[in-house]
Amino acid sequence: GEDVEQSLFLSVREGDSSVINCTYTDSSSTYLYWYKQEPGAGLQLLTYIFSNMDMKQDQRLTVLLNKKDKHLSLRIADTQTGDSAIYFCAGPPLNQAGTALIFGKGTTLSVSS
């Protein structure tokens, strides 16, 4: 089954905050990641959080981790039209030999002016 789940779409107005949510099943994940994918491009690492942290802030990005509920969120402050993209939550999977990441299906963020 799916190890990482995300809502599929989010639409916001320019200047508002965006919150993208993710739930994961692997309680042993040491790091959790957020990637951004613009049309026709590969995935770009946005930020990551270590599992012993509850929050990490990096400029307009805030990552919140609720380990009890296995819930990860990405907040983008003052969302701009250039933030329109697909955002993927990722973490190490259960029961795989390597250190590869497993990705959610992605949340499409649409920002209107």
Add this chain to the structure above:
Amino acid sequence: EAGVAQSPRYKIIEKRQSVAFWCNPISGHATLYWYQQILGQGPKLLIQFQNNGVVDDSQLPKDRFSAERLKGVDSTLKIQPAKLEDSAVYLCASSQADVNYGYTFGSGTRLTVV
């Protein structure tokens, strides 16, 4: 530093034909990954290399897909014969041995099988 290079950028083939993709990772990155991203889905791991050895190929359809990384640097992914459901973007990524800080993706090869 130069990023992960992939070629070709696009490829259109007929079903039952063969195709190969090439990836040049970031210099010094020991670990290389091939992911398949079907439209509307997240990337799915096909194979992971550590230097020139395979770490995980449990999700690689070995009856038609093969991959190699002979000298621990460049890698090729081959599909033979291709099926319609292989239409996807094939992404290559690389990382240093410690992957905790995430890894870097190439721009991908978009494969269309008709």
